[in-house]
Amino acid sequence: xxxxxxxxxxxxxxxxxxxxxxxxxxxxxxxxxxxxxxxxxxxxxxxxxxxxxxxxxxxxxxxxxxxxxxxxxxxxxxxxxxxxxxxxxxxxxxxxxx
Numbered sequence: 653x654x655x656x657x658x659x660x661x662x663x664x665x666x667x668x669x670x671x672x673x674x675x676x677x678x679x680x681x682x683x684x685x686x687x688x689x690x691x692x693x694x695x696x697x698x699x700x701x702x703x704x705x706x707x708x709x710x711x712x713x714x715x716x717x718x719x720x721x722x723x724x725x726x727x728x729x730x731x732x733x734x735x736x737x738x739x740x741x742x743x744x745x746x747x748x749x750x
Contacts, residue, residue, distance in 0.1 A: 653676055653698060653701060653702065654669060654672055654673060654676065656698070656702050657672055657675075657676060657702050657705050657706060657709075658672065660702055660703075660706050661706055661709060671709075672705065672709065675705040675708045675709055675712075676701060676702075676705045678705070678708060679700075679701045679702075679704035679705040679708060680692045680701055682704060682732060682733060683697060683700060683701060683704065683733075683741060686733055686738075686741060686745065687741055687744045687745045687746060688745065688746040688747075688748060689744065689746065693744065696744070697740070697741070697744065699740065700737050700740040700741055703734075703736075703737050703740075704733060704734075704737050707734060707737070
C-alpha cells in the first residue's frame, strides 16, 4: 500500500516512508472507527485508505479543519473523512445499535 500511496502523491524517494506508513495506519484506524468494523477489508477498501492517507499527508498541518477552501476547490469533511471517501465507505458502514 505504501508504494501506491507514493505513486498517488507523486513521491519517489524514501525520506517520508515512515510518515506515510503512519498515515496509512491512521487512515485504516479512522475507516475502522467510521465503519464500525474490526478490520479494513482488502483489496475492497485499499483505494479509500490511500485517498484518506493522502488527505492526512496534505492536511497534516491543518488539524481540526472541517471545511477547507483551496482556490475554486472546497472540501467538506465529516468525522475527518471527506465526503467522496465516505461515499466509498458507505456500503461497508455498520449501523450503531443503542
